[in-house]
Amino acid sequence: MSLTIRRGSSEGSNPETSIEMSKAMGILERYRTWNTNEALIPMLQEINHEFGYVPDVLAALISEQYDIPLSQIYGVTTFYSDFRALQQGEHRILLCEGSACYLCGSQKLHRAVKEKLGIDYGEISPDKKFVLERANFCFGNCNLAPMVEFDHTYYSHVTPEDLLELIDQAAAGSGHPHHE
Amino acid sequence: MDRNELIQLRTRLKQGWQDLFAQKTVIHCVIDGGSVLAGAKATLKQFEKLAEGRADVVIKVVGGFGAMWMEPTVFISKPGNPRILYGDVTPGRAEELWNRYVQGNDPCKDYAFAWLKEAADYPDFKWGGGEETDWQGIPHIGNTDWGRLQQRIVLRNCGDIDPESAEDYITQGGYAGLEKVLFDMSADDALNEAKVSKLKGRGGAGFEMGIKWETVRGVKRTPRYSIVNGHEGEPNVFKDRRIFEGDPHSILEGLIIGSYVCDIPEAYIYVGSEHPLAYKRMGKAVEDARKMGLLGENILGSGFSCDVKVVIAAGAYISGEAGAMMFGIQGTRGMPRVKPPRSAEAGLWGQPTLVNNVETFNNVPLIMLRGGAWYAQFGSKDSAGTKVISLSGPFKRPCLAEIPFGGPTRDAIEIVGGGPADPAHPIRAVQTGAVSGGCLPASKFDLMFDIDAYGWNNKNYYLLLGSASLTALTDQQCIIDAAYYVLRFNRDESCGKCIPCRVGCEGLTEMLWRIKNGDGKEEDIDKMEALSKMVIQHSICGLGQAAPLPIPNMLAFDEFKQELLQHIRAGFCKANVCPMEHADGKKVLYEWGVGHTQEFDIQTASSEKVSAMLPSAR
Numbered sequence: 001m002s003l004t005i006r007r008g009s010s011e012g013s014n015p016e017t018s019i020e021m022s023k024a025m026g027i028l029e030r031y032r033t034w035n036t037n038e039a040l041i042p043m044l045q046e047i048n049h050e051f052g053y054v055p056d057v058l059a060a061l062i063s064e065q066y067d068i069p070l071s072q073i074y075g076v077t078t079f080y081s082d083f084r085a086l087q088q089g090e091h092r093i094l095l096c097e098g099s100a101c102y103l104c105g106s107q108k109l110h111r112a113v114k115e116k117l118g119i120d121y122g123e124i125s126p127d128k129k130f131v132l133e134r135a136n137f138c139f140g141n142c143n144l145a146p147m148v149e150f151d152h153t154y155y156s157h158v159t160p161e162d163l164l165e166l167i168d169q170a171a172a173g174s175g176h177p178h179h180e
Numbered sequence: 181m182d183r184n185e186l187i188q189l190r191t192r193l194k195q196g197w198q199d200l201f202a203q204k205t206v207i208h209c210v211i212d213g214g215s216v217l218a219g220a221k222a223t224l225k226q227f228e229k230l231a232e233g234r235a236d237v238v239i240k241v242v243g244g245f246g247a248m249w250m251e252p253t254v255f256i257s258k259p260g261n262p263r264i265l266y267g268d269v270t271p272g273r274a275e276e277l278w279n280r281y282v283q284g285n286d287p288c289k290d291y292a293f294a295w296l297k298e299a300a301d302y303p304d305f306k307w308g309g310g311e312e313t314d315w316q317g318i319p320h321i322g323n324t325d326w327g328r329l330q331q332r333i334v335l336r337n338c339g340d341i342d343p344e345s346a347e348d349y350i351t352q353g354g355y356a357g358l359e360k361v362l363f364d365m366s367a368d369d370a371l372n373e374a375k376v377s378k379l380k381g382r383g384g385a386g387f388e389m390g391i392k393w394e395t396v397r398g399v400k401r402t403p404r405y406s407i408v409n410g411h412e413g414e415p416n417v418f419k420d421r422r423i424f425e426g427d428p429h430s431i432l433e434g435l436i437i438g439s440y441v442c443d444i445p446e447a448y449i450y451v452g453s454e455h456p457l458a459y460k461r462m463g464k465a466v467e468d469a470r471k472m473g474l475l476g477e478n479i480l481g482s483g484f485s486c487d488v489k490v491v492i493a494a495g496a497y498i499s500g501e502a503g504a505m506m507f508g509i510q511g512t513r514g515m516p517r518v519k520p521p522r523s524a525e526a527g528l529w530g531q532p533t534l535v536n537n538v539e540t541f542n543n544v545p546l547i548m549l550r551g552g553a554w555y556a557q558f559g560s561k562d563s564a565g566t567k568v569i570s571l572s573g574p575f576k577r578p579c580l581a582e583i584p585f586g587g588p589t590r591d592a593i594e595i596v597g598g599g600p601a602d603p604a605h606p607i608r609a610v611q612t613g614a615v616s617g618g619c620l621p622a623s624k625f626d627l628m629f630d631i632d633a634y635g636w637n638n639k640n641y642y643l644l645l646g647s648a649s650l651t652a653l654t655d656q657q658c659i660i661d662a663a664y665y666v667l668r669f670n671r672d673e674s675c676g677k678c679i680p681c682r683v684g685c686e687g688l689t690e691m692l693w694r695i696k697n698g699d700g701k702e703e704d705i706d707k708m709e710a711l712s713k714m715v716i717q718h719s720i721c722g723l724g725q726a727a728p729l730p731i732p733n734m735l736a737f738d739e740f741k742q743e744l745l746q747h748i749r750a751g752f753c754k755a756n757v758c759p760m761e762h763a764d765g766k767k768v769l770y771e772w773g774v775g776h777t778q779e780f781d782i783q784t785a786s787s788e789k790v791s792a793m794l795p796s797a798r
Contacts, residue, residue, distance in 0.1 A: 080495050098416065144214070155217075
């Protein structure tokens with residue numbers, strides 16, 4: 001694909017080579033019968049779920065094949081908090097900062113991760129293994145605060161020790177527990 | 181399936197249901213987004229393991245019952261005995277219950293919360309007020325504090341039926357409202373019932389549903405759309421997702437009735453991506469209904485067609501605003517637009533669109549079945565019916581409950597919520613309406629629980645009932661911190677389209693942070709007041725209009741204002757929440773002042789005055 005468009009802070013942090021085109025094409029094919037605009041967000045959601053982010057090359061491909069302005073795709077991917085524009089770490093740590101979790105110590109968790117991995121919200125650890133994020137919405141389980149979503153699995157009443165253990169386990173294990 | 185087949189199916193299923201409870205021990209495990217995290221799946225597995233090979237025991241999954249403070253919850257009903265609700269059922273306790281009650285005959289009254297009948301057996305869905313008495317020392321749910329005020333119209337099936345089974349819903353009288361509307365009523369009759377019910381929208385704005393339906397019906401352009409707004413992105417509200425998880429078919433039925441009245445063949449259900457179980461169960465409900473002929477072409481043989489699509493949002497709080505939501509469905513950035521025209525005239529793809537909240541639609545089947553007048557008799561003069569409330573924070577019983585409008589707010593806080601979790605820290609305020617609205621101090625807890633008593637009409641309080649979430653604040657929580665949290669959330673979630681909200685929320689957040697950090701100045705109060713007024717008046721959507729409410733709210737109540745002044749003048753946060761990193765100088769001055777003169781009090785103190793009081797030698 002020659003339609004590569006670079007954006008964001010590069011340093012080559014967006015290696016396009018690693019995506020499996022056949023999977024992507026499969027997703028794109030599935031929405032042929034849909035109304036173009038209506039299909040865009042579900043399509044991007046599927047891509048984001050599959051690859052962990054929306055690769056530029058796929059955004060360009062959608063734009064070309066579905067006749068949607070690239071600006072609109074870029075607008076959507078940067079507006080909604082579910083989408084990522086850059087390649088993500090293997091494991092996603094999502095800390096809830098709803099008011100209940102906030103009061104029950106989500107900041108301690110934040111500090112613990114920060115010390116352990118040296119990353120803040122929205123950052124990727126240098127070994128590309130972990131990404132730390134803040135959930136601005138609420139998981140809706142305020143009686144179980146503080147809550148953490150780790151690789152799409154929810155954990156409740158998390159202490160800093162629990163979280164560090166989870167990180168250690170994930171670092172030791174291999175592969176993506178992404179799609180469980 | 182046509183009408184007769186549905187009626188026959190319902191009769192058959194009802195018989196089967198009664199036989200099931202008469203012959204077998206039925207264990208209902210509550211599986212919803214919240215209970216799963218408390219370990220409900222382990223409990224379910226434990227029961228399944230124990231019941232292996234036992235033909236006389238049936239294990240079923242039910243949706244969220246609302247008793248969130250004691251998840252995982254389980255209902256057990258043995259033939260001849262009432263249905264008993266147990267709380268905190270860990271796998272270990274599950275085994276004990278199994279040995280003592282299912283195998284033996286001891287209902288374990290220490291673990292039991294209450295016994296209850298099925299929703300349909302309560303006239304008007306009220307638990308309390310009846311003449312039920314204790315059963316073997318276990319209270320009836322209508323005699324417990326949590327249950328006696330509740331009237332569960334919206335939540336009628338939550339906890340009673342398997343949300344993934346259309347049959348269960350039909351057994352409980354499901355799709356009877358749709359049936360009645362399609363065959364026994366004209367669309368005008370149905371619209372009339374909707375108007376008589378005086379049901380106000382439950383999403384936050386409180387616009388009367390009947391009037392909205394009439395407007396959409398009056399606009400004759402095609403194509404036209406209807407949408408269920410189920411995007412609930414704010415913290416501390418969990419009513420919509422629990423309704424999705426507990427009773428998705430009822431939402432669907434309400435939606436089809438609304439679409440029939442307004443003659444709409446295409447509908448959408450918009451669910452937040454944060455709630456995987458909600459969209460999974462809703463999607464299953466739509467598929468099942470389509471298979472059974474309750475959706476799609478020629479519904480029940482009536483000639484009316486309507487198809488529904490479940491759309492999953494992509495995660496932005498603003499997508500809950502009707503205008504923004506429509507742009508989200510259209511595959512663009514979800515930003516609200518200037519109104520008018522209202523969405524009833526120009527909504528999705530610029531066409532007439534009917535948008536109602538999940539809870540609103542959930543009321544519709546019963547309104548049609550029992551009549552608008554039946555519904556309108558509940559609640560207060562201006563706000564008819566009941567409201568699902570989400571209680572969170574340091575309550576004794578954080579839960580999802582449903583109470584009629586019209587009582588004092590105190591009831592919800594002290595009876596349903598059970599007061600503070602720790603009696604040493606009484607509740608001094610509740611924050612209403614999640615992140616849109618200020619706090620209600622303890623002195624005003626008698627304010628009527630009603631959309632109008634709160635809300636824009638009450639210019640003195642700057643509160644919004646909104647989605648009716650009540651978050652408790654005790655002396656361990658700081659009012660300034662709560663306001664800062666709301667502003668920060670709104671700043672982060674502001675879509676950035678209109679400048680008052682984008683810049684105003686940023687400014688207010690910054691000023692509050694300064695105050696929290698001990699750098700607050702007296703003139704900040706006036707600045708914040710003016711800025712918040714500007715944002716409220718000039719923002720184009722509900723988010724911006726509601727975001728700064730905590731500021732005027734804080735200034736409207738004396739107890740909150742005192743706390744703000746304490747932060748600014750004395751550099752002191754009595755809840756010890758604010759960092760106050762730069763407040764040392766203020767603290768010294770304040771302490772010196774208190775120590776040296778009786779007249780010194782925080783109401784009149786200002787840093788200039790304190791400086792003037794200092795001896796010149798200093």
